[in-house]
Amino acid sequence: MSLTYFIADLHLSADRPDITECLLNFLSRDAKQADALYVLGDLFEVWIGDDDITPFNTAIAAAFHEVSQHCPVYFMHGNRDFAIREAWLKKAGMSLLKEQTVVDLYGTPTLLTHGDELCTRDVAYQKFRKKSRGWWWPRLMLALPLWYRRRVAENGRKESKEKQKGLKPEIMDVTPLEVEKAMQRHGVQRLIHGHTHRPNIHSLTVNGKPATRIVLGDWYDQGSILKVSPKEVMLQHNKFNQ
């Protein structure tokens, strides 16, 4: 079977067993049959360092590792889990892909990215992103004691719950011009990304030719999977508790 799977924005955490269950079902039932599985970022809600070894993230690693015995599993950092390093990836049998990597998908060069770098209208976030993806900030953070990082993460969770009570809108979509520029730079007519939680298959024009932008869905309410075969591209939803 010629089939490749893409997932992103699962935001896994120990307090959302429904998401984890849906993922584990997908990994054990479907993923092993594929040519490859790509995880395009925000697999975890938060990542405070590979030395934060918990039963939860160990079980997730084991489930991906099992899949990696049957097909290659690729991982790209998201804005939540950009601190995942080689130690955990090795346990999960995953190969790390750099942001904005072009892969050949059954003859179609396709640009893969998490997508947060394309949301340039959110100036405040882009500032944070520059810092958090720079060289000194992650090193400094990961050098702090584990107990301290755990406490910061716990406070972050509380704060984020508090913030969710606040009313939106948020700036949460890609800037069309950035999409076009990235696709031109890489010379592709197809882009797959996550981050925005706006699953869709968009048609656009790049370099005067028809192009496609595929957006992966999040896993807050259902499993969201992109299936790509030589013949078709399909966004699929798996209900929780199946």
Place this chain on the structure above:
Amino acid sequence: MVTFKTNFGDITLELFEDKAPKTVENFLSYVKDGFYDNTIFHRVIEGFMIQGGGFTVDMDQKDTKDTIENEANNGVANEKGTIAMARTNDPHSATAQFFINVNNNDFLNHTSESVNGWGYCAFGKVTEGMDVVEKIKSVKTGSHGYHQDVPVEPVIIEKAIIA
């Protein structure tokens, strides 16, 4: 027509009763109650929008009436100068807070009847005082408790009146 008398000047709004009848009725009821008097624009993001209508000058959140149905499927775009309802992740959760778009925020428009696609209901537009909106969008902002993008010097709606 509704006018916000703010400490930065007057902002006059035309409301789209025909396109968003329930939203306009809801907004006008808050205006008539004097709910918006002495509330602030508490979330100001240059290049995006200015949001207000829910907090007092002391950053206390005011109690509101019930949530309303989202009428973003009326086809009105979140263009620069339009006013739309703020809400939580639930599409049908708007109460009193609104925002004025200071850019063409097409990603806030309705695309489908799903959580991610409902969009934000634009229900009116600024007819006079866009210069006031422009001034407000550029004020200095900082954090206040869990809130970010809060103007350092409060931007106050002293009175909202129906013209």
